[in-house]
Amino acid sequence: MVLENFLGRTADGSTTRLGRRSWLKRTAIAAGTAVASGSLVARGEEGGRLGVPESMRKLGNPILTPEYGLPSPHEGEVVRRPTDLTPTQYSSWSFTPLQDLEGIVTPNGLVFERHHGGVPDIAPEDHRLVLHGLVKRPLLFTMDDLVRFPAVSRFHFLECSGNGSAEWKEPRGKTVQFTHGLLSCCEWTGVPLATVLAEAGLASGAKWLLAEGGDAAAMTRSIPLEKALDDALLVYAQNGERLRPEQGYPLRLILPGYEGNMNVKWLRRIKVGDRPFYSREETSKYTDLLEDGRAREFSFVMEAKSVITRPSGGGGLRKGFNEIRGLAWSGRGRIARVDVSVDGGKRWQRASLDQPVLSKCLTRFRLPWTWQGGPAVLQSRAVDDTGYVQPGRSQLVAVRGLNSYYHNNSIQSWQVAVGGEVTNVHA
Amino acid sequence: MVLENFLGRTADGSTTRLGRRSWLKRTAIAAGTAVASGSLVARGEEGGRLGVPESMRKLGNPILTPEYGLPSPHEGEVVRRPTDLTPTQYSSWSFTPLQDLEGIVTPNGLVFERHHGGVPDIAPEDHRLVLHGLVKRPLLFTMDDLVRFPAVSRFHFLECSGNGSAEWKEPRGKTVQFTHGLLSCCEWTGVPLATVLAEAGLASGAKWLLAEGGDAAAMTRSIPLEKALDDALLVYAQNGERLRPEQGYPLRLILPGYEGNMNVKWLRRIKVGDRPFYSREETSKYTDLLEDGRAREFSFVMEAKSVITRPSGGGGLRKGFNEIRGLAWSGRGRIARVDVSVDGGKRWQRASLDQPVLSKCLTRFRLPWTWQGGPAVLQSRAVDDTGYVQPGRSQLVAVRGLNSYYHNNSIQSWQVAVGGEVTNVHA
Numbered sequence: 001m002v003l004e005n006f007l008g009r010t011a012d013g014s015t016t017r018l019g020r021r022s023w024l025k026r027t028a029i030a031a032g033t034a035v036a037s038g039s040l041v042a043r044g045e046e047g048g049r050l051g052v053p054e055s056m057r058k059l060g061n062p063i064l065t066p067e068y069g070l071p072s073p074h075e076g077e078v079v080r081r082p083t084d085l086t087p088t089q090y091s092s093w094s095f096t097p098l099q100d101l102e103g104i105v106t107p108n109g110l111v112f113e114r115h116h117g118g119v120p121d122i123a124p125e126d127h128r129l130v131l132h133g134l135v136k137r138p139l140l141f142t143m144d145d146l147v148r149f150p151a152v153s154r155f156h157f158l159e160c161s162g163n164g165s166a167e168w169k170e171p172r173g174k175t176v177q178f179t180h181g182l183l184s185c186c187e188w189t190g191v192p193l194a195t196v197l198a199e200a201g202l203a204s205g206a207k208w209l210l211a212e213g214g215d216a217a218a219m220t221r222s223i224p225l226e227k228a229l230d231d232a233l234l235v236y237a238q239n240g241e242r243l244r245p246e247q248g249y250p251l252r253l254i255l256p257g258y259e260g261n262m263n264v265k266w267l268r269r270i271k272v273g274d275r276p277f278y279s280r281e282e283t284s285k286y287t288d289l290l291e292d293g294r295a296r297e298f299s300f301v302m303e304a305k306s307v308i309t310r311p312s313g314g315g316g317l318r319k320g321f322n323e324i325r326g327l328a329w330s331g332r333g334r335i336a337r338v339d340v341s342v343d344g345g346k347r348w349q350r351a352s353l354d355q356p357v358l359s360k361c362l363t364r365f366r367l368p369w370t371w372q373g374g375p376a377v378l379q380s381r382a383v384d385d386t387g388y389v390q391p392g393r394s395q396l397v398a399v400r401g402l403n404s405y406y407h408n409n410s411i412q413s414w415q416v417a418v419g420g421e422v423t424n425v426h427a
Numbered sequence: 428m429v430l431e432n433f434l435g436r437t438a439d440g441s442t443t444r445l446g447r448r449s450w451l452k453r454t455a456i457a458a459g460t461a462v463a464s465g466s467l468v469a470r471g472e473e474g475g476r477l478g479v480p481e482s483m484r485k486l487g488n489p490i491l492t493p494e495y496g497l498p499s500p501h502e503g504e505v506v507r508r509p510t511d512l513t514p515t516q517y518s519s520w521s522f523t524p525l526q527d528l529e530g531i532v533t534p535n536g537l538v539f540e541r542h543h544g545g546v547p548d549i550a551p552e553d554h555r556l557v558l559h560g561l562v563k564r565p566l567l568f569t570m571d572d573l574v575r576f577p578a579v580s581r582f583h584f585l586e587c588s589g590n591g592s593a594e595w596k597e598p599r600g601k602t603v604q605f606t607h608g609l610l611s612c613c614e615w616t617g618v619p620l621a622t623v624l625a626e627a628g629l630a631s632g633a634k635w636l637l638a639e640g641g642d643a644a645a646m647t648r649s650i651p652l653e654k655a656l657d658d659a660l661l662v663y664a665q666n667g668e669r670l671r672p673e674q675g676y677p678l679r680l681i682l683p684g685y686e687g688n689m690n691v692k693w694l695r696r697i698k699v700g701d702r703p704f705y706s707r708e709e710t711s712k713y714t715d716l717l718e719d720g721r722a723r724e725f726s727f728v729m730e731a732k733s734v735i736t737r738p739s740g741g742g743g744l745r746k747g748f749n750e751i752r753g754l755a756w757s758g759r760g761r762i763a764r765v766d767v768s769v770d771g772g773k774r775w776q777r778a779s780l781d782q783p784v785l786s787k788c789l790t791r792f793r794l795p796w797t798w799q800g801g802p803a804v805l806q807s808r809a810v811d812d813t814g815y816v817q818p819g820r821s822q823l824v825a826v827r828g829l830n831s832y833y834h835n836n837s838i839q840s841w842q843v844a845v846g847g848e849v850t851n852v853h854a
Contacts, residue, residue: 055641055693060545062516066506069536071495072676074551075669079493089489102616102664103580108534109496110668118487124501126480150750153530153781153791189529214482237529239666241537242502249499266482323577354580356783364580
């Protein structure tokens with residue numbers, strides 16, 4: 001198993017080119033994308049002989065007794081990071097490291113957090129969900145009760161409506177973790193809320209639901225009955241396993257495409273009523289103040305949005321071939337198209353989308369790009385299957401003004417300097 | 428936020444029924460499935476008043492400084508468990524707890540393991556992949572080189588060909604973790620091997636590849652060029668984040684639908700040749716000994732298979748409604764259909780399949796079932812889109828005999844006793 005010792009490394013990557021035939025035909029770009037890839041290995045070359053690495057010379061680590069596995073110690077920088085904008089870590093948030101992630105699934109250990117009274121420790125056998133109000137039969141459920149119901153598993157993104165809130169007036173986040181990291185995507189498993197509501201039976205006049213969390217903040221939101229009967233889920237598992245504590249263990253609401261805080265965690269109560277309940281979190285908070293001093297009453301849906309994650313702020317770019325990668329999503333349905341610009345929006349190219357493209361789910365987009373070393377401004381623009389087009393920042397500000405905080409879905413710009421440094425700019 | 432104190436729990440779940448209208452229309456079963464679900468909550472009932480739980484009376488845990496999240500302490504039994512059949516834990520395996528999982532994604536911390544010389548610790552900056560042999564330009568790649576290539580993310584199952592090997596002669600595993608837990612499913616991200624091969628250029632006569640791992644066992648397998656050019660991937664991420672150490676960090680091969688050990692981990696070398704390389708792991712091991720003493724030379728593809736994960740061995744069943752849940756998969760393509768029997772194969776009912784149904788990926792199936800309390804034998808049977816039907820155990824033994832070890836894809840039987848105990852049987 002010793003590698004032939006005539007193999008050696010000779011040069012940097014600039015001497016080889018990625019064959020176009022094999023992959024350019026699968027992209028939307030049909031010309032001119034030369035790629036620096038591996039290094040040529042020449043026979044008999046001196047230097048850099050590829051011997052047998054240390055990892056082959058000794059036994060590795062054994063399988064441990066029953067265990068839950070962890071990431072490599074070499075990936076210690078790939079972690080959630082908290083905001084520094086809150087005076088307490090009990091009502092605060094932490095960001096997903098999007099710059100380090102691939103594909104569409106967010107590993108559970110990296111799903112962003114937003115708590116209003118800390119993360120409660122709830123023993124699942126003690127947890128109860130009450131369903132009452134305008135129902136024919138008020139019901140009480142244990143977790144065992146709920147798990148016995150017919151379930152469904154679906155992939156959906158989850159985004160805090162405050163994602164990008166610090167970016168309204170000036171570009172502040174140095175990395176995509178801080179500009180867009182209140183965004184994650186999981187495979188959620190649970191019971192359709194419609195099934196449980198049918199079990200209780202809706203009484204006359206039922207139009208709105210109140211959902212209450214079992215945390216110290218009693219996080220409470222009003223939910224239109226139409227959404228509850230459409231695709232809302234009572235969720236107990238994420239990415240295969242039971243919910244993480246900070247994601248609402250043992251039970252949470254998932255309202256696909258709706259702003260994160262409505263997906264109430266540690267869910268303990270649903271009350272059916274005939275009108276909105278106007279809780280603190282939908283009156284004093286989670287409304288959008290407009291330029292004229294009025295506020296948008298409800299803004300449930302997260303509109304279409306996208307962001308380039310590679311390259312992105314804080315990264316260093318190498319000359320030559322780079323695949324531009326990013327994420328697109330819409331709270332209204334599927335992503336229909338993503339356009340990418342490398343010149344600040346003058347020209348747009350259509351990105352390819354990884355399959356499957358799912359409704360109210362992250363979609364990974366890609367565009368091959370050769371960076372020649374000059375300045376560039378990278379942008380992406382999502383279009384969903386309703387025809388909605390992600391707005392530029394100036395378009396959004398024209399409509400919403402500068403008092404807004406939530407629901408910033410404007411186009412993100414990453415500026416590439418001549419040296420390869422990538423920074424967050426408004427362009 | 429105090430819950431109204433007239434709410435109380437009155438009875439066990441047997442008094443309510445799940446409304447048929449809301450979900451039966453979405454299932455293949457159209458009659459007779461009554462469901463015990465929540466408990467009726469009556470006004471003014473004594474006992475069991477639902478007060479404000481402890482979790483709402485005090486602050487929860489704060490957001491920690493940069494961190495990687497972990498499961499709830501209440502889920503401490505949901506872990507990989509090692510086999511007790513190997514004399515060493517350096518060449519051994521551990522099983523995924525399928526009985527505890529939902530959906531199709533396996534969280535990275537629970538993906539099954541199979542090592543032949545332990546888990547090496549490889550720093551990504553030191554890792555190299557060499558591509559040589561019958562190529563026009565031998566190439567050497569750093570991890571940075573590979574990550575710059577155009578990538579793709581796809582969901583695929585991974586199954587050890589030894590999954591179910593202990594079950595040939597008698598039913599041995601007490602839980603589905605031990606009968607079927609050498610099975611996981613992730614979203615894999617990497618470079619199509621075809622792209623990298625095109626970069627090197629195939630020389631005349633190229634027909635097979637050798638893939639070598641950088642572990643102490645130098646795990647080595649031969650791969651048909653046709654597969655390499657079809658859908659093989661050089662993978663560096665699973666479920667969004669970089670590979671876990673035990674999954675080949677920083678680089679592994681993924682050959683969708685092929686037996687697990689061919690998906691070489693810690694991949695350091697690919698050599699292109701004109702014939703199979705006949706390594707130890709495809710001659711003395713990973714072949715199937717037939718009844719007449721001959722062995723099947725290569726058995727790459729994992730044929731269609733399925734298993735019921737809930738209820739399954741070791742579980743206790745409650746009378747009334749239970750959703751039968753399981754997983755189906757095929758190394759040849761998509762699952763077309765899953766049939767479920769509750770009477771040991773006399774009658775079969777068609778299960779519903781969670782969407783999307785992806786190629787060479789786990790598919791979650793479901794069937795509503797009301798257990799009346801009598802004895803039952805639960806079975807599932809997968810059919811893939813090539814028309815292949817998962818065989819019963821006697822069918823498989825008729826063809827393969829009892830000397831076989833690998834590639835046991837026969838139908839699993841779970842016997843339900845009158846008391847609700849579920850056990851592994853051959854039926």
